[in-house]
Amino acid sequence: MKSDNSYLGYVLHRRPYRETSYLVDFFTLELGCIRAVARGVKNSKSDKKSLLQPFQPLTASFAGKGELQSLRKVESAGPTLMLVGKPMFCAMYLNELVTRLLPTGMASDSVFHAYQSALQSLLTGDDIEWVLRQFEFCLFDELGVLPDFSTDAQSGLPINEQCNYVLIPELGFTEYHSGMSKLQPFPGRMLMALANGETDVQTKKVAKVLVRLLLAPLIGNKPLKSRELFS
Structure with a gap:
């Protein structure tokens, strides 16, 4: 049971900081992403150091008012998820997505619980x-x-399963026409399948292409390091 001044979360990443400390990125339910200094634990055998690992549910408390906090206390909130092989690489990818895309201090119940659910599913x-x-x-x-998978963003009409659509950034899907030859077309029936949560092989292929298109402007010219692990 966590106390009122502690927060449920996970370590996304840690790295050495000065001689005896770690700089740790946390993803918490209540505060979103937060960066903190874990002082004096780098060369110790303390429980605090052993807990500062990815995929370990924990509660943590912090001190400070700036963007860089000080870690005051950390406790286990459950067993470490023992991920190996491809599931571990996928979990590292999730960590990098959260670190890169979720603004610091932006708390999100839905993303946090989706993260927890994803880790359990990978396990x-x-x-x-x-x-x-x-x-x-x-x-x-x-x-x-x-984007909305069920509505044409320009016309407001329902997606037609017999038509093809293209994704316009910051707008959504709109019906494909000949002047859009450089854009990736998506069959309307595949968009409806995504809207309905279908998971057949073809739908998953379309979803993967769509994710790459949506990720591109978010990550810019700095590729995700975790993707390199898959190769």
Whole structure:
């Protein structure tokens, strides 16, 4: 049971800071992403150091008023999720997405719970590709960039399963015409399948292409390091 001044969360990343400390990025339910200094733990064998690992649910308390906080206390909130192989690489990808895309201090119940659910699904061996898509869509939705899969953004009409559509940034899907030959077309029936939560092979392929299009302007020219692990 967490106390009133502690926050439920996970370590996204840690790195050495000065001689004896770590700089730690946390993802918390109540505060969103927060960066804190864990002082004096780098060369110790303390419980605090052992808890500052990814995929370990914990509660933590912080001190300070600026962007860089000081870690006061950290306690376990459950067993470490023992992810290995591809599930571990996928979980590292989730961590990088949160770190790169979610603004510091932006708390989101939906993204936090989607993150927890994704970690559990990776641990139990669920459909990895769809686990990633569900989390990505949740994060995009929170950031306001997830398009409506069921409505033509320009006409306001329902997506027609017999037509093709293209994704216009900051607008949504609109019906494809000949002047859009440089844009990626999406079959209307595939968009409706996504809207209905279908998970067949073809729908998942379309979802993967769509995620890449949505991610491109968000990550810019700095590629995701976690993707390199898959190669």
